[in-house]
Amino acid sequence: MHNVKTSIRFLGTGDSMGVPRVYCSCGVCSEARTTGHNRRLRSSILLRRGSEELLVDCGPDWRGQMEARGQRMVGNVLITHAHFDHIGGLPELADLCRWTDVQPDLYAPQEVLAIIRRQFPWVEGRLRFVEVESGMEMLGWSVTPFRVNHGKNGYSYAYRFQQGDIAWVYCPDSIALGEAEKRHMQELQLLILGTSFYKEEAEFHTRSVYDMEEACELVAELAPEETWFTHMSHDIDLNNLPELPEGIRLAWSGLELFL
Numbered sequence: 001m002h003n004v005k006t007s008i009r010f011l012g013t014g015d016s017m018g019v020p021r022v023y024c025s026c027g028v029c030s031e032a033r034t035t036g037h038n039r040r041l042r043s044s045i046l047l048r049r050g051s052e053e054l055l056v057d058c059g060p061d062w063r064g065q066m067e068a069r070g071q072r073m074v075g076n077v078l079i080t081h082a083h084f085d086h087i088g089g090l091p092e093l094a095d096l097c098r099w100t101d102v103q104p105d106l107y108a109p110q111e112v113l114a115i116i117r118r119q120f121p122w123v124e125g126r127l128r129f130v131e132v133e134s135g136m137e138m139l140g141w142s143v144t145p146f147r148v149n150h151g152k153n154g155y156s157y158a159y160r161f162q163q164g165d166i167a168w169v170y171c172p173d174s175i176a177l178g179e180a181e182k183r184h185m186q187e188l189q190l191l192i193l194g195t196s197f198y199k200e201e202a203e204f205h206t207r208s209v210y211d212m213e214e215a216c217e218l219v220a221e222l223a224p225e226e227t228w229f230t231h232m233s234h235d236i237d238l239n240n241l242p243e244l245p246e247g248i249r250l251a252w253s254g255l256e257l258f259l
């Protein structure tokens with residue numbers, strides 16, 4: 001298994017409302033309803049290595065994401081935080097487990113599992129809840145959770161995946177990270193970072209996610225080899241890409257990276 005690559009597939013790259021936003025008729029939302037380049041389901045990635053699989057986040061678009069891939073089951077599941085756009089698909093996954101009699105592991109830090117228990121008490125039992133406080137081995141990677149600032153929405157978690165001297169981080173929902181958080185994001189081959197708007201004008205205390213300008217500053221500081229932005233709102237038009245520094249690109253559903 002030593003040289004087996006891990007596939008990282010984006011199942012969704014949208015912000016909490018997805019694109020199109022139901023209430024909105026802006027150019028990007030209208031395009032998303034037609035040709036669909038900008039159609040973005042709620043953010044989630046699917047990792048695969050050999051026969052093992054790990055879904056990272058299971059939002060309300062999970063069912064459609066599985067159908068779009070013709071996929072009938074997922075392996076285990078890892079959750080970044082217990083906000084609806086990241087866990088809204090868990091009840092449907094639990095129903096699937098009931099009917100197929102499979103019981104995947106659901107990994108998350110204890111405080112995240114506690115909220116999931118409160119929101120969806122019937123899910124435990126169908127999925128095996130496993131606390132990941134200090135880290136664990138998954139798909140041949142050492143996975144370390146670290147708590148990240150989520151602004152007005154509290155805290156989320158990001159995950160650092162390490163295999164020898166190869167490392168990457170998935171951090172879909174964060175803002176204004178401090179030094180302690182950034183220490184987990186050093187010497188990366190790959191950074192997947194959530195950014196909702198290009199330039200968010202709302203007052204800082206009302207915000208919860210990096211905008212692209214701020215995210216570019218963070219990336220310049222961390223200097224990963226490669227960066228992909230995800231968790232993008234209807235402010236971002238994939239048909240009219242913003243100018244971004246070399247090495248930073250915008251992800252789309254179906255994009256597959258290999259590490």
Ligand SMILES: O=c1ccn([C@@H]2O[C@H](COP(=O)(O)O)[C@@H](O)[C@H]2O)c(=O)[nH]1
Pocket residue numbers: 015016017082083084085153173208209
């Ligand atoms: O306690 C909470 C607060 C918010 N939510 C949901 O989370 C997202 C917020 O999205 P951002 O990524 O911060 O933009 C939104 O869907 C809220 O409804 C929650 O579930 N629990």
